[in-house]
Structure formats: C-alpha cells, structure tokens
Amino acid sequence: MSNLYCSMIHGGLELNFKPAIPQVQHCCLRSTPFNINDINTNFWNDNRFIPLRETNKNNNWDPGCSGCQRLEKSGHISLRQGMNDGLGIQEKTHLPGPSRIDLKYDISCNLACRSCGTHSSTFWQKHLKEHNLWSKPIFSPRNYNEVVRSLAQLDLSNLKQFVFCGGETLLGQAYWEIAEWLANNVPNAKQQLILCFQTNGTQPIQARNYEIIDRFHLVKLNISLDGIGEKFEYLRWPASWTQVVDNIMQIRTLAPSNVMFHIEETVSIFNLFYLEQSKIWADDNFSINRDGDLIGQGKHMALGKFSLDNCTQEYVDAMQINNYKSLVPKNWKENPASISSMVAEILKFDKFRNESFQHTFPEVAEFYARYL
Numbered sequence: 001m002s003n004l005y006c007s008m009i010h011g012g013l014e015l016n017f018k019p020a021i022p023q024v025q026h027c028c029l030r031s032t033p034f035n036i037n038d039i040n041t042n043f044w045n046d047n048r049f050i051p052l053r054e055t056n057k058n059n060n061w062d063p064g065c066s067g068c069q070r071l072e073k074s075g076h077i078s079l080r081q082g083m084n085d086g087l088g089i090q091e092k093t094h095l096p097g098p099s100r101i102d103l104k105y106d107i108s109c110n111l112a113c114r115s116c117g118t119h120s121s122t123f124w125q126k127h128l129k130e131h132n133l134w135s136k137p138i139f140s141p142r143n144y145n146e147v148v149r150s151l152a153q154l155d156l157s158n159l160k161q162f163v164f165c166g167g168e169t170l171l172g173q174a175y176w177e178i179a180e181w182l183a184n185n186v187p188n189a190k191q192q193l194i195l196c197f198q199t200n201g202t203q204p205i206q207a208r209n210y211e212i213i214d215r216f217h218l219v220k221l222n223i224s225l226d227g228i229g230e231k232f233e234y235l236r237w238p239a240s241w242t243q244v245v246d247n248i249m250q251i252r253t254l255a256p257s258n259v260m261f262h263i264e265e266t267v268s269i270f271n272l273f274y275l276e277q278s279k280i281w282a283d284d285n286f287s288i289n290r291d292g293d294l295i296g297q298g299k300h301m302a303l304g305k306f307s308l309d310n311c312t313q314e315y316v317d318a319m320q321i322n323n324y325k326s327l328v329p330k331n332w333k334e335n336p337a338s339i340s341s342m343v344a345e346i347l348k349f350d351k352f353r354n355e356s357f358q359h360t361f362p363e364v365a366e367f368y369a370r371y372l
Contacts, residue, residue: 005091006065007083009056011099011158013044017147018104018119018139026052028102028165029079029300030064039150044097057093066329067301074326076299087160097155100163105147106174107139107167111200113236114349115226115266115302120167131352144174148181156186163196163222170203176212183215194218198264200236201225201244205255213256220260223248227271228281234360235270237353245285252290261286261295267327268302269310269342273364275299275324301327305342308332312339315367336371343371 008027016023016033023033024043034048055062061069068078084090087099109121118124118134128134162182164175175197183189195216201223205213213219225244226235233241251259263282267275282297289295301307308327311319313334319325346357358365358372365372 004056004059004061004080005084006056006068006080007087007089007099008080009052010093011087011089011095012083012102013098013100013154014102014104015147015150016104017150018107022146022150027079028163029067031303032064036150039146040153042153042155044154053093070301070327070329071299073330074324076324076327079298079300082296082298089158089160095158097158099158100161101151101154101159102163102165103147103175103178104165105178106169106172108171108174109167109200110171110202111168111236111239113200113224113226114270115235115268115304115306117304120165122167127352144177147178151181152185159186160192161194161196162186163198165198166200168200168203169197170199170205176209179209179212179216183212189216192217194220196220196222196262198222198224200239201248202239204247205251205259210256213259216258218258218260219256220262221248221251222262222264224266225263225278225282226266226268227274228278230360231271231274231277234355234357235268237355248286252286257291259289260293261289263295263297265297265299266302267299267308267324268306269308269315270306270361270364272308272311272324272327273315273318273322273361273367305338305345310335310339310342312367312370314369315364318363318367339368339371343368347372 012026014025014028022036022039024036025033026049036043052062068080071078072081083100089095089099107120107122109123112121112124112127116124118128122139125134125138169175179195182193182195186193193216199221224236226232229241233239252261263286265275265278279297287295309329309332311328311332316328316332319328350357
C-alpha cells in the first residue's frame with residue numbers, strides 16, 4: 001500500500017439519518033454522500049465506494065480530501081493520520097465491515113455556533129424562527145428503530161470506533177439509547193470499542209449513564225473549543241466559557257476512569273489568527289486526564305461562508321509569519337463578492353446577538369477593514 005493510505009477510506013462509514021432518505025459516505029469531512037435506498041441491505045460493499053478506494057490505493061489525493069491534505073502540508077495531524085494510528089487497520093483493504101462509524105441522528109442542540117447552522121442545531125432553527133427567518137418545523141430526531149435496523153445489516157466484528165455527531169450529543173438520552181444497543185450487539189465492545197461523543201462542553205454526563213460507559217473499552221469526549229474566553233463565547237453562542245471550563249473539569253474528576261478527552265477546533269476566518277492562544281490554554285489547563293493520559297488536540301477546516309477561502313489579502317499576508325500559514329487554501333484568491341456576503345452575515349447576527357466582531361476579533365477585523 002501507499003503512504004497516502006487512509007483508514008477512513010477503507011474502514012470508515014458515515015451514516016446520516018437527518019435527511020428524509022438516509023445517506024452514507026466514507027468520512028464526516030467529505031461532502032459527497034449517496035442515498036441509502038434500502039436500510040435493510042448491507043450497503044458497506046456498495047459499488048459507489050469503489051472509485052475512492054481505488055484512488056487511495058493508487059496513492060493519489062482525492063479532491064474531497066483537501067481538508068486533510070492541507071492540514072498535513074502545514075505540519076498538523078489530519079484525521080487521516082489520526083485514524084491510521086488509532087484504528088489499527090493500517091494497509092488493510094477489502095474489510096468485511098467498518099472499523100469506524102460516524103452517526104448523524106439527532107441534531108437537538110442548545111447552541112447556535114457561528115461555524116454551524118440549521119443542518120446540525122435545533123437551536124439555530126429556533127434562533128432564526130425568532131427573527132422570522134425559519135418557516136419549517138423544528139427538527140425531530142429520526143426513528144430509533146430505523147437506525148438500529150441499518151446497523152444490524154453491517155458486519156460489526158471489526159468495529160473499533162463509533163462516533164456520535166450532533167447536535168449536542170450529551171443533551172438528553174437519544175444517543176445513549178443507541179450506545180446501549182451497541183453494547184448489546186457489537187462483539188467484544190468492552191475489549192475493543194471506543195465510543196465517541198462530539199460535544200460542545202456545556203452538558204454534564206448524567207450519573208445514570210455511567211453503567212453504559214462501563215460496557216465499552218473507552219468513551220471519548222471530543223470537545224469543541226474554537227477559542228478561549230470571549231472568542232469562544234462569540235463562536236459558540238450563547239455558551240459561557242466559565243461554565244464550559246467548570247463542566248469539563250468536573251467530568252474529568254467524576255466520570256468513570258475509562259472516559260477520555262480530545263479537544264477539536266474548527267478553523268475559520270474568525271480564529272485562524274488566534275490558534276496558538278487555544279493551544280497554550282489547553283497545554284496549561286487541560287492537557288491530561290485525571291490518570292495522566294494525554295488529551296489530544298485536533299483541527300478541522302470550516303466549510304461554507306466562514307471557511308479560509310474567504311480570507312482577504314491582508315489576512316493572507318499576516319499569516320506568512322505564522323505557524324498556520326499553510327492552512328490557507330493552496331489556490332486561494334480573494335473573492336470580493338463572497339467576502340462581502342460573509343461580512344454582511346457577520347454583522348447581521350452581531351445585531352441579533354448584541355455582539356461585535358470588531359471588538360472580539362480586533363486584529364482579524366483589521367484584515368477586513370475594506371469590507372467593514
């Protein structure tokens with residue numbers, strides 16, 4: 001196999017039950033899903049998976065993998081590299097079933113984060129509804145039975161990681177119910193399965209779920225921290241930085257010892273300039289769990305309006321002396337129309353939320369002075 005081997009391409013599966021027709025793809029960082037036309041069949045060997053798997057076997061980057069490619073070019077650990085280390089299937093192809101599954105099932109959420117939207121947050125939908133910008137019904141989670149019927153079609157004997165994607169996955173019991181099914185149906189769950197919750201850090205783990213946690217090898221909390229202090233509160237509105245810090249520290253103290261942590265940062269135009277601040281905070285305050293195991297730090301690239309495609313020339317110039325300059329897209333070119341639309345979006349929601357982009361991110365605001 002090649003040095004571009006990706007465990008997610010050959011062993012990953014994302015199941016998305018948010019649309020009317022469920023969708024599937026290799027990886028949560030890609031945007032090329034296809035419909036699951038029959039949830040009662042084993043779609044793991046669908047022919048539509050083959051082209052990407054062949055591209056990877058031929059040691060080529062696929063355009064849909066540009067996020068990992070950019071992170072690796074800048075010297076940072078990508079999801080591809082992390083999963084190659086973490087799944088233990090390096091160089092393996094033609095697997096009978098997935099080694100990692102990402103499940104999108106319930107988007108119930110208590111935040112309206114700037115880098116997110118109505119596709120992944122009921123609070124975003126309610127926030128827009130308050131301003132007469134959302135006319136659809138507020139999302140309700142899909143049927144539990146539909147999810148487990150799909151999982152039951154797969155060979156889960158090789159499953160090493162199962163990731164719950166929200167919404168806020170620790171809000172309510174929807175994902176814990178799926179976790180209990182996994183504990184009952186995945187062979188050797190206690191010996192080999194790592195259960196991951198993508199969480200915004202605002203919610204505690206209820207004591208009633210400790211027994212479920214005990215039935216897995218590890219339970220990992222992937223905590224979204226896109227900045228610190230007021231920058232965090234702006235990006236993860238309306239969360240309180242102090243409350244989040246207190247909560248994750250308490251989980252570290254009280255939760256079962258097989259609960260681990262990982263800090264995940266969404267890199268956008270807001271925080272690119274400040275990434276080092278977040279790293280320093282994590283190194284100083286949240287670098288190990290209570291047993292001394294290291295807490296990882298990862299990044300992924302924001303998509304849409306606030307992606308690094310919408311950097312200005314001034315921003316790109318400032319990043320030339322920064323450790324994160326390679327995160328700027330290789331073929332970047334300033335797009336005035338797109339940036340103007342982005343700035344209008346920022347100012348619109350600043351008004352709704354009584355916030356100030358210029359006050360919270362003064363250096364970055366200077367890079368957009370021509371548009372402000």
